[in-house]
Amino acid sequence: MRYTFLILIVLISCLTSCRKDFETVASNGRLEFSRDTVYLDTVFTNISSSTYTLKVYNKSNDDIQIPSIALEKGDNSKYRMMVDGMTGRDGKGTFFENVEILANDSLYVFIEATAGIEEANPTDFLYTDKILFDSGSRQQDVDLVTLIQDAYFIYPKRTPNTEGGYTYEGLSLSDNDPKITAYLLDENDPKNGNELHFNNTKPYVIYGFPTVPSNKTLIIDAGARVHFHDQSGLIVANNASIHVNGAPSMTAALENEIIFEGDRLEPEFSEVPGQWFAVILTDGSTNNRFKNLTIKNATVGLFIQNNDGTNVEIENTQIYNSTVAGILARTGKINGKNIVINKAGQYALACTLGGNYTFTHCTFANYWSGGPRSTPSVLLDNTFSDGETLFIAPLEKATFTNSIIYGTNSIEIGLKKNDAAAFNFDISYSLIRFSDTNNQFTDAIYDFVKNPTSKNNIVSNFRTPNEPKFKNPQKNNLKILSTSSVIGKGNPDLIIPFDVDNVFRTSPPDLGAYQHLNE
Template structure:
């Protein structure tokens, strides 16, 4: 009997559902609400598709409604396209008779591919509106996109249809050599500040050539892209001090994902790789963000890599990774890296002055500075670390030990820290005798908070309440800080001269 009752109820329910093959809707009354009044698609590069942005549309009424039309104000000529709950409509531009149930919502996904010619000449903005219904019930959501003109650099297609590749390590990846006589772009080895550059794949500097970046150059890398400086080739990054927060004279390397949600996401592109045998490399006033490894510097055959006034942020593995490198660094700031902000491995020769090496990565395995004289992946396994000197530097972060020294027998291991603020609790290890080893440590400020302004957004300014305030030694003075401010005596530790924090 119980089974018969259940079957009878199921039959009634099925009969009710089958009678309602279509929802009974009422016309839209212009009372839709939206997750945003304006959708900003952020910066896109000319002729490149944007990321996908979301708009949510709500029906708060008790009725299922019918929206007669959802369309762009510019109609089928709009440079925007959308899908409505997965439907593509007419060319992604026009949707008719869209049903929205009571107390429900629908998703609209929006993209654009636009040229600078379509934008307003003075503001470089491309705008449109999504229109819901019409007449007295018309509702609108604004769309705004900043369009940036760009030079696109990418691998060519070979005659057999395959993509041009470069040997990278033991494998081949999509890549190409920069050409100083390119028929389309002219000198690809000279990056100016006239237009932005977007690089697909790995761009390589040919042997014997120099790639130059003017002040204000902007280079954006797509996923799995980077820059390689080959043997006997050089890189000259010639940024200079900016006078505004727009960093107008800074050279910037970043991901081509320009929307705010990706501003602090590591690993969006590859690396800047100074290969073994590259020469005469100079880097000044560079900001590099969101790479896998920021700067990868291999043995330089006695040629010093000069790095000044440089910031490296949000890298999956390392900010600067040197393998038997030769580096002189001044006013460098690195933060938020998955393994080490600065890694000086497999020996080499390094001197850093007035640098801030911090690491606020969330896992406890990261460090700010890692130094070793060996590599398990190389032959021979050890090489001499002839110098690793840090003067007036800050080595800090979210972990209890932000300095990691790793020494193997078979090669020298020379290191020295002078007037540095260091976070470490390894005081029982013979490599970390901060107070009793004057050969390796002089005037160390241990485990004191430097009180950075906001390391979570990579702001490492300090004020006069910082433990780094006036703790430097004038013997190692770099007269100007990373922003071009004059240092006072005695100088502060790290890359920044103190100033009052904004209120």
Template structure:
């Protein structure tokens, strides 16, 4: 029994000794170390919350310390907010008596939501500092955010609290129709380059109206948002050649997250939807990225959709999904799409000249090009593909086969590839893929030769003279200038880009 009493007393002494040192702290002496001296919160639109950014604070000393205060210099009026090791403090602005153990660190997570009026009017920067302690022991870490002004377009809220709705393919979704005489924004059917636009929900173009995008316009779509061009309405995207890396005359459609980590994430927003009876569409010098379906073309009223000098990247389903459409395309580039870069279904009439249609999505089923003359559930299920012509094109990607024909014998299926570089792993005896012996459908096909694109991972599909696509085009199909406005030689190169030396 005496033995157990001794062990019990020894245990109490051990516990009390270890506990005492854990809670003994000394005041901070201004020797904290930080993972960075300035936290840059990437550009945000006014009144849209930023991503969360991290600052790590280190105690290099042998003593547990108590930091009397960690606070934002602007105090409770600051537009920044923080958590310190999971604590919220006083409204995320002020924290008192924060303990930091010896040889340990703590995490501070920072966010902001600010208006353009909060920023410096000369550079649109909103700034503050995180202050650690005060007086002689004061240490500071700067916070910097660029606030960008924008035109915000969104559904109105109904008296019952629900949002305004529009109909898309028989479904009711959050959306609204653009108004050419809006009391706040003026003509909402004209997108200029004066400010970027941010769209929430689906913006609809009313019947018999035309939406126009001027050169240099920037449009950002929130999650589950997009553009609907309704029956008898028209889309005019009027970009022009840019002369600098800022792409000052390019029109850009993308998501509304501006942080670099979102730059190439697919599926951030919905689609550009062209309704069945929409009319007279024209797109020139557009870059569209990070959508679910880039262009969803539901058929037109018999007018030809002119698609020129356009780039479509990083779509979670399709770059272009065209259903019984009438489309003429020049200098088109598509890459990285979950199902197909280009899918033309339920027939239609298509001509693609000097297109680079690639797909580097990492799966066993994705393709660059898919053609079909049927659609399950449609009435009738089969519809004539009266033309699908590819001239001086590159059809390539990371999969074994990047070209898929889905033919139904109950409707016409007319297609032809002329002077194209094509990736296709094995045709065997399938009569649809006899590239060398079927002149009705295939002429001058370069099969399974690497085009040696500049940087596929960065969606840069330029080629040089070492490419298998160099000078392999037919001059009869040549478009005089490439997607960058560079004059093509004769014979022309395949794809959207005229060859040039790669940057060093």
């Protein structure tokens, strides 16, 4: 032990004798930067950006001191900086004095922006500034550039309370539901005008749960973009309706597609699941239509609860990256054509507590990569349990034709039948992923996959892969290649003339929502 202690003393002495006193010299104007311009990705007006990083290098052999690091617009700038953990003079993040960098070392500058459309250049909507390092002949600079996008902001009204904060308007969906930040859309809103008619002149950004009032219809024009803030959604109330009127697009800009997604516009958020909650069609909503719509990055894309005697018409609709389900229905009534769903934490499609469903030329796939998944891509269930009570309702009809039910699991169709209520379904002219290697599913209800030719189905299992040959399912590209096993296997009597991309279908048609690619 004594010798170990002596060795430590010697080492410490050596290290101390070699140590510099860190005396600094003035900056020589030869700093180097990780980039000449920091582009902060597009943000909505007055919404804070993500934090971006600039690295500053001192590649000299001297410890240096930078007299000042400042934003050119000073305290009026809409940018904020943090330099190596410091917030600068007065904590404003706009001016820093006597910043040191050791020889052959570096420091980090973190940058954010919160700017309004009125502060941007009116010709290109860019808001700009510069970071100035030092002054005079030794001054160096880095440009800052942010694109500001104007939008309609829809949020609950608030009133000041006696405690100095605000009370937000809210409502309960029923007598048994807790009050949430839900509020009625206003036909005569002082800022947004008619909130029951979303146009395509600029995007809509939604906070909380705006609700379509009873006996009213929310109309959304082709080309509209709707962005939902964290944990927000859209509610269609009893006797209310929503008409999503998208149309086929002619270019890659999807100029006529309607898109629902989160409000983070940075590229790294473009495919992140669970950024907002859901579009909710509540008990008794009526005459709902969705056409040429893309829903991305929700918890549940469409949550359909016991809509009235009318069908929810869903056509040419794509739903991606849902943490729970693409479509979750409870006693729903859906007529679906050219639907594409992929990447859901549990189900691409869950038809629970019975209902009445017709799906034609649909692709229900699940290539979820966010963790293990034990649930099938498609679930048919005539029950629902809230944890204490089991509810049962008849599955009047669930018809799948000319469709694909597929994914990364061995079994991608789940049937949960309670004999106390009807359980009627029919799957024909479809490709189904069903590899029952242990022969667990022997009930006659599975005859559509055990004896697939009786229903003109194609089964993908261990012995007969029968792959759909999606182009790139991990990137939500479920177009089928020319080597797919589903080409020309559909029922021509039930053909939908154009696919989800408005491409003319040949007859007999391919299965799924897409006409195959010639590649």
